[in-house]
Amino acid sequence: MAGDPYKELGVARNASADEVKKAFRKLAKDLHPDKNPGDKAAEERFKRVTAAFDLLGDKDKRAKFDRGEIDADGREQFRGFGGGGPGGFSGFGGAGGPGGRAGFENIDLDELFGMFGGQGRQRGARDFTPKGQDIRATLEISLEDSITGATRRIQFSDGRTLDVAIPKGAGDGQVIRLRGQGAPGRMGEAGDALIELKIAKHPLYRREGADLEMDLPISVPDAVLGGKVTVPTPEGRVSMTVPAGSNSGKVLRLKGRGGHAGGKRGDLLARLVVTLPEPQDEALTKFAEEWRTKRPYKP
Template sequence: MATDPYKELGVARGASQDELRKAFRKLAKENHPDRNPGDKKAEERFKRVAAAFDLLGDPDKRARFDRGEIDADGRDTFRGFNPGGSGGSGGSPFGAGGRFEGVDLEDIFDMFGGVGGVPRGGPRSSGPAKGHDVRARLEIDLEDSIVGATKRIAFSDGRTLDVTIPQGASDGQVLRLKGQGAPARAGGQPGDALIELGVKPHPVFRREGGDLHMDLPVSVPDAVLGGKVQAPTPDGTVSLNVPKGANSGSMLRLKGRGAVDPRTRQRGDLFARLIVTLPDGPDPALEAFAEKWRKERPYAPKRR
């Protein structure tokens, strides 16, 4: 990645982690391949944005980048290194006078195999270093967070991965996928993929803890006479009994049809608020009935 990751995300160098996350979410959503099928420019932009956030979203890697210890691709930098051997040191690999700045001595010895070809300090006991973790955000529907699902996500390196969304997933929850991160050098274990879940707002349901709320339109005849209406739930459509004489604002409860409470891990309820709704367009018969009713049986609704 040749560009400055801060510029790629459109934030200042002093931006907070929360500002970085907000900028990444906005740009990733705008340029996601699912939203821009076949758009190579958007796909490349998505990859660059994801790579920038992978670097800056990790406080340790961000600090190293700000100090100049790694470049925008996350690779170690060795300032003062002069592979051409020019300068006043007679071809010293470290430049004039053998000096170098911003480089850890342990890194230099390790880069050249230690002294005399033997790693500094003798054989390493810890083995090859693990690869970096990668981070991504996955937007899911409310129904998926309740009943579970499998979703595909695209990474900045072009890989795709099927992610299993557990039942009762919550907004902001992070899933760790072992071994699905960046590969390690020298045969080490790859890093992990950290997938942050974002639950999208729903056009029908409003979530309050483990419960869901919705407005349910009912016709005038069903409100007056009672009847069965079809009501949406996260598990599918169900038949709901509307009591005789129901008014707008009346609340019906569907037990166990709500969301999953993140504290108790129990399924909540779904509350349907009835909204008595007139038919679309004028209805002469209904108007004549209402006119007669207003003359013969006037009443003033009570404030609820």
């Protein structure tokens, strides 16, 4: 939105260079994005204040602006019909024309941005580049995708779609950075897209750190006599031996068939559940009746 750079900084038109600098320093600290994360209004105001100081912090540009020779974007004013006053003020990144950001020569960026993480000039210089904003999104993936890796497509609110490469062993909450896929910048350099991965709840497996837990139904004969059973894993079915005399609740471990955590692969823990046939088998019922009569026992 158009505005007056003096009003943006809150200084009078006859303010001294030191007063302009002091006003900018205070506003920049109060409005800096690191101090106001997620506050779009503060971010926009920060950009307008920055652009205002780009203009008023430079002695020559300020003088031309005051004489009506350039507008707030640093563009020369057309005065062929006797016009004169300063033009509109359009915000961040426009001031200075070919001169760029000369106004910041009078500001100690190390001192100004030292309060934001202690990164000094390196951080301050990066924050004043015309790079576009980063955008954030959440992508829900399956447990299998997180273990084996995959490529999944995500759609943003602006209608764009991107293919996201899910790395093998991806963790819940992991953020994937897609460089240059964020909002476009004023000077052409786009921000990044930050994609946070969320692993969906699985109908079969329960995650416990790097391990996966599951219930594995087995038949009465396999529980009594033992035998080979087929176990579904995130990477396909495998065969496992059930020991003879296995009760419900016994846990069998498949090494290296679990999830990932801390860079390590966990195990798959199969909890046995002895399951009766459906519908109920008459022969099994008769056998149970005779067993209860002749060989009673209490678990």
